[in-house]
Amino acid sequence: MDKGPLILxxxxxxxxxxxxxxxxxxxxxxxxxxxxxxQPEHGEAVRLAQDLxxxxxxxxxxxxxAGVDVILAADTIVVAPDGTLLGQPAHEQDARRMLGxxxxxxxxxVTGVCLRWLATGRLDVFADVARVTFGxxxxxxxxxxxxxxxxxxxxxxxxxxxxxxxxxxRVDGDPTTVVGLPMATFAERLRT
Numbered sequence: 001m002d003k004g005p006l007i008l009x010x011x012x013x014x015x016x017x018x019x020x021x022x023x024x025x026x027x028x029x030x031x032x033x034x035x036x037x038x039q040p041e042h043g044e045a046v047r048l049a050q051d052l053x054x055x056x057x058x059x060x061x062x063x064x065x066a067g068v069d070v071i072l073a074a075d076t077i078v079v080a081p082d083g084t085l086l087g088q089p090a091h092e093q094d095a096r097r098m099l100g101x102x103x104x105x106x107x108x109x110v111t112g113v114c115l116r117w118l119a120t121g122r123l124d125v126f127a128d129v130a131r132v133t134f135g136x137x138x139x140x141x142x143x144x145x146x147x148x149x150x151x152x153x154x155x156x157x158x159x160x161x162x163x164x165x166x167x168x169x170r171v172d173g174d175p176t177t178v179v180g181l182p183m184a185t186f187a188e189r190l191r192t
Contacts, residue, residue: 034056036087053112
């Protein structure tokens with residue numbers, strides 16, 4: 001059953017759309033007129049993820065959000081163990097480099113979220129952080145994954161749902177934060 005306000009998901013992410021759909025939210029998906037800037041390799045990931053989510057939410061024109069109650073935008077950044085910030089890889093070699101920083105280590109995943117209420121103009125900006133640990137991954141498994149193209153469009157070059165059951169992975173925190181939208185925190189903030 002659909003619930004709550006009508007949401008405009010300002011994101012092309014099928015994973016974020018899937019989370020909303022599975023939870024029964026009323027939403028439509030749009031592509032915000034915002035180009036992600038090149039992400040710095042180091043910096044404060046929570047602040048950056050929140051700033052990018054807010055910029056995406058603000059970039060949506062009111063005409064494109066007709067009939068919508070709230071605009072939802074999010075941005076996910078992976079923080080490698082050495083502090084390097086990882087967005088979406090530019091090409092396969094970049095994906096290989098990113099995964100090389102993560103395999104057999106623990107890293108953080110930060111998802112910043114912005115809710116922009118159209119009736120009042122109120123912005124609610126927040127973030128959630130989860131810790132992900134990858135175990136050992138063979139060269140053959142890594143090569144197979146990279147050649148599949150599964151790394152495209154994904155922060156840190158991976159999607160949790162696609163790798164669970166195939167790679168040794170442990171998540172400390174909300175797994176939906178790793179997927180790209182922290183659903184428990186989102187649901188709570190949407191109600192306030």
